[in-house]
Amino acid sequence: MEPLVETLTEDPRWEAFGLGAMADRAAHAVLADQGLPAERFLVSLLGCSDTRIAELNADFRGKPQPTNVLSWPSDERGAGEDGGAPCRPDPGTIEMPEELGDIAIAWETCAREAQDQGKSMSDHVAHLLVHGLLHLLGYDHLRDGDAALMEAAEVRILAKLGLADPYE
Structure with missing residues (x-):
């Protein structure tokens, strides 16, 4: 599997994790599910702390508090009609893959949510990565x-990764 996620870890806990x-495994599963x-695609991922994601959330959404995951699609791909399929991105080339966008994920919020929900950190982060990747796809x-x-796509992709339905 070729890596399609460029990962920058500002918080060293993400590196050890x-x-x-x-992220590469999740991205391959999402793109395979979407055909x-x-x-031919590339995603940028930032593994950061609550402090950093709160700054990003304030800058981009006007919400100065931490959140679990943020995503910035490289293009508007959302469906025009409620429940309609998002617009499919055009693939780049192997030499010049199409950039789908950026994702940031925060350690402390993810850890707290996983504990509160009685889930493993690994399962919770996999779900959030799939969620963020689907946002990049519209x-x-x-x-x-x-x-x-979106929920149906998440459940289907997570099942292919061997993970339980996070909404049950």
Whole structure:
């Protein structure tokens, strides 16, 4: 498997956790599910702390508090109709893959949520990575139909990764 996620770990706990390898596995699963050639796409991932993600959340969303994951798609791919399929990105080449966008994930919030939900950190982070990657592909959860489509994709992809339905 060629890596398609460029991972920068500002918080060393992510390095020890193996975030880069987990993100590559999740990205390959998401793109395979969507019928997209993984070797023709690229994603940037930042493994950071709550402090850093709170700064990003304030800068980009006007919400100066930590969150678990943020995503910035490189292009608007959302569906026009509630519950409709997002627009598919055009693949780049192997030499020049298409950039899907950026994701940031925060250690403390993820750890706290995993503990609060009685899940392993690994399972919770895998879910959040799949969630963030789907956002880069135009999935969203603001409208009911879009949320149902996104949740179904998450459950399907996580099952292929051998993980339980996070919504049960």
